[in-house]
Amino acid sequence: MSVQSDSLSQFQEIIKQQSIYSVYQPIVSLQDGSVFGYEALARGPKGSIFHSPLEMFEFAEKQGELYILEKLAREKAIQGSILEHHQQLLFINISSQVLYDPQFVPGKTLEVLHQYGLRPSNVVFEITERSSIEDFSLAKKILEHYRKQGYRIAIDDAGAGYSSLQAIAELQPDFIKIDRSLIESIHTNKVKEYIVETFVTFAQKLNISLIAEGIEHADELIKLTRLGVHYAQGYLIGRPSERPVQVEESHRTLIWQHRKVEGSGMTWTIGDLATPVKVFDKKTVISEVADYLKKNQEAVGAVIVSEDSPVGLMMRDRFFQQLTGQYAFSLFWNRTIDSIMDDAPLIVDEYMAVEQVSQMATSRSIQRLYDLVIITSKGKLVGSASIRAILESITNVRMESARVANPLTGLPGNLQINRELNKRILENKPFHVVYADLDYFKWFNDRFGFQRGDQLIQYTADIMQQAIAVCGTPHDFVGHVGGDDFIAISATSFPELLCQEMIRRFDQGVQLFYEGEEWDYVRDRAGNPVKSEGVTLSLSLVVCSCDTPISLEQISQCAALLKKKAKAHQGSIYYFQNIC
Incomplete structure (x- = not known):
């Protein structure tokens, strides 16, 4: 008997005996560390050449038996489901080409769900890319039928190819799973960080939840939590198992410490x-x-x-x-x-x-x-x-924010800044204050016009918030004092790293505002010529880590001295001082 016929015989026996089974990998919330759901992963018989799902599904596809194998895998996933309560979700993989199979008859999955006490609202169909979707209009029609029954849709492997991005645009899923290739070492790779930041931004606009796959290191988990990704999956959190998984307390603590919380000093939980x-x-x-x-x-x-x-x-x-x-x-x-x-x-x-x-x-x-x-x-x-x-x-908080926010940047203004500083002082816990000021902004405004000046102010507000999201803690605060002056209040353990990140982001993007123009010198506020490459960022870092009470006046005086020192230096820079 040839190897091929032997493999076919084994495969047919697996289907006949229904001898595959499911293991379940947890998907965890990056808001509270709870188990949000499980992805069901099919396995062939132990010791078989088809124990690996990759081998098994590739063989089934070559034999034209993919539908029957996926149908069996779905039934086994539901039959062995380890959901602990009705709020948890079961993610079931479906390859895109199965959607077009004439045997893919609506209603079959529903029958199995009812048999095992589950409902469509517990199930997410995860569209995998064993082959790209060829007919989006037909796929949308099929998936819309399932959505009306209560099922939800996820797109797998986002970021691994162009077709997944098209699938997101066409199918408008409820979940996007970010491919492991973008997650691996994201804490040391700025390009990957920026790509995931972009995913977070457009997911918020489309009301889609993000799931980061393949997390294996605590630093990756911290970075993704800070970026505002909604859910996480990977060996660090839990390996595939036939039993419910308990998230390690150390991982839950990391999530709580670094989770991204919207709003500052307001009721948002x-x-x-x-x-x-x-x-x-x-x-x-x-x-x-x-x-x-x-x-x-x-x-x-x-x-x-x-x-x-x-x-x-x-x-x-x-x-x-x-x-x-x-x-x-x-x-x-x-x-x-x-x-x-x-x-x-x-x-x-x-x-x-x-x-x-x-x-x-x-x-x-x-x-x-x-x-x-x-x-x-x-x-x-x-x-x-x-x-x-x-x-x-939500309406009241937004109205209050709009009433006292800076009209240009939308950041909290002086009233909220003072409230936040007083709150931190009363808490009597360590915190840090970063005052940011643009150097030669008047020269820029005069040369390029107020509209471009407003854009540079908005850009500075953005980089302050982005740096806080990456290097700060969930309850950190960014405010707009006025003009080209900003403030950040943080409880990070690494305030100097936060300042370095603000400067790096500012210097990296400010060149785009010049549109290729060149000059020999700029002018300071008194009109004196100064040799400089353009607008720079001066930061005053006031470290408030003492046990004795401090005052707003002390913080302000210290920041003013540091600001004077920073402005005497050419280029973007920060100076810091511990006021205790």
Whole structure:
């Protein structure tokens, strides 16, 4: 028997005996370190030449048996699913060419889900690039059918080729998985960092979540967390397993320390919006819940718990809709509430950002759009929040920010700067203040015009924020004092590295504003000629790490002395001083 026929015989036996199985690799939130979901990865029989999924799927494709193997892999993924609760997601791989297979009949996956107690809202179809998508209009039509049922879509290997970018533009997925080639050593490779920064920016605009694949080192995890990537996957966090994975406490701590939090000194976590909510044990009889809702007309719903952990939600309107009808009361009256509750409500941790919760809540189906959001602390119920409260909170914060922000850059102005400094002083914890000032900005404005001057101011605001995102901590602050003066307040352990990053970014991009023009000298504010290559950045770093109280005046005086020293030096530079 030839090697080829022997391989075919083994493959056919695997399909006949359904002897493949699934392992599951965790996908972790870079907001709180919790397990967001699992990617199901198929494996052939142990000891077989097809134990490796790569060998098995490549052979199936050559034999024209890819559909039947993927169908079996999907069924095994669902059958062995290790999801711990209904908020977790199961990522199932589907190659793009299978979408066009005439055997790819809608409804088959749904049957298997129901058989094992799952629902479409638990499943993400991950489109892999074993071959590129040829007919996007047909693919969109097929995937839209699945979206309407509640499934979500992910594009795999983004950044590994041109076709994945086209797939993102055409299919508008819910998730983008960033290829390992962009993740490996990202903490030492600025080009990769800038590419991922770009992914983060456009993902925010399109309301898409990013998943970084292939993380193997803590430095990679820190960098991705600081950049604002939403989720992470890789051997560092957890290897593929047949059992649920617990994220190591050290990795959760890193995520908490470096996570990116929007806003400065304002209410931006969902826990701040938690309000008390009526609670029923899951074995409470329906008649008791009905009695409560009839007597309390203001109650919009109730949370269903098991040992203080939320397991479901019962909204008033949906509750009474189910009890309407000729025989409804007699059928349901003495049953327990868990038989009719919504067992997949939106449950979020108290530290999750309000805007992130808003995106999750408003992406639900229209039937659930106004359901309460359940808020937990370490898995235990702390309260709920309504969609109205969430949207009002976001609106109020944005209005407050707009009222006192600098109109040119949108950064917090002097009122918020003073609030932030006072807050840091009262906390009595180490922090650092970086004052930034542009040298020869008046000369630039006079030579190139105020419009270009405004663009340079906006550019400076951008590089300050980018440097904080990369080298700072989640609750760091950037403000616009006015004109060409800025301030950053940081708790980073490496303030000098932060200053170096600001200077590097500024000097790297400022040349673009000159559009190739040349000059022999610039002029200072007094009109005196000064030999210089153009606008530079002077930074004053005030290190506030003492135990004794300090004042705003001390910080200001120290910064003024450092600024004078920096401006006497040619080129971009920073000077620092510890005021203790």
